[in-house]
Amino acid sequence: MSAPSMTLYHNTLSPFVRKVVVLLHETGQQDRVALQDCTLSPVSPSAELNADNPLGKIPALRLADGNVIHDSRVILEYLDQQHVGNTLIPREGAARWRRLTLASMADGIMDASVLVRYELALRAPEKHWEEWLDAQRDKIRRALNVLENEAIAELTSHFDVAAISVACALGYLDLRFPDLGWRTANPQLANWFFEVSQRPSMIATMPKP
Ligand SMILES: N[C@@H](CCC(=O)N[C@@H](CS)C(=O)NCC(=O)O)C(=O)O
16 A cells, blocks of 8 residues: 555545545545644634635645645545546536536535534624524525435435535534434435445544544
């Protein structure tokens, strides 16, 4: 086994980072990337990360040539082009746009969830903006509803960029909002998530609070 040639700004609690590490496992590339732990929030940024990603967000991936790429979508696309097995992001055709749209929906669930988490964890309770929080939760509910009612067969068909992204979004909901009760309204999604959670790539990337 050769030394890792790339370095990933990493935190096990980030669903966006988790997508990247799941893809590394699914494509047999985990030994090519060293994980550099990075703890941050919008109000306690990392100077080192900011030098590599001016947006101050993880994941960011330093390549073998020293260049840094971000965000998670770009990193997934890059890594999916670095292995010889089946691609996890269709390269062309209608399937590409559909699978990326499902992945984008999952990313949107993560975006809304991370924003809610920041508001609740980083701002004083008397300053919480309830209307805005409700609007973010509505985005999550609507997206879950579409995944449950319109996309479950597509998710079940193969564990690619769309499925990885949705699985990581659901894992983040469980981590941060265990009382949300998303399974009640989305039983098919719940069954599917139970199944894919048994995959070695998902087990290896369980968030460790
Ligand atoms: N669109 C980005 C979102 C990444 C993101 O929001 N990461 C969070 C951690 S889960 C972060 O770095 N937050 C720090 C900040 O917003 O300053 C991606 O897909 O990589």
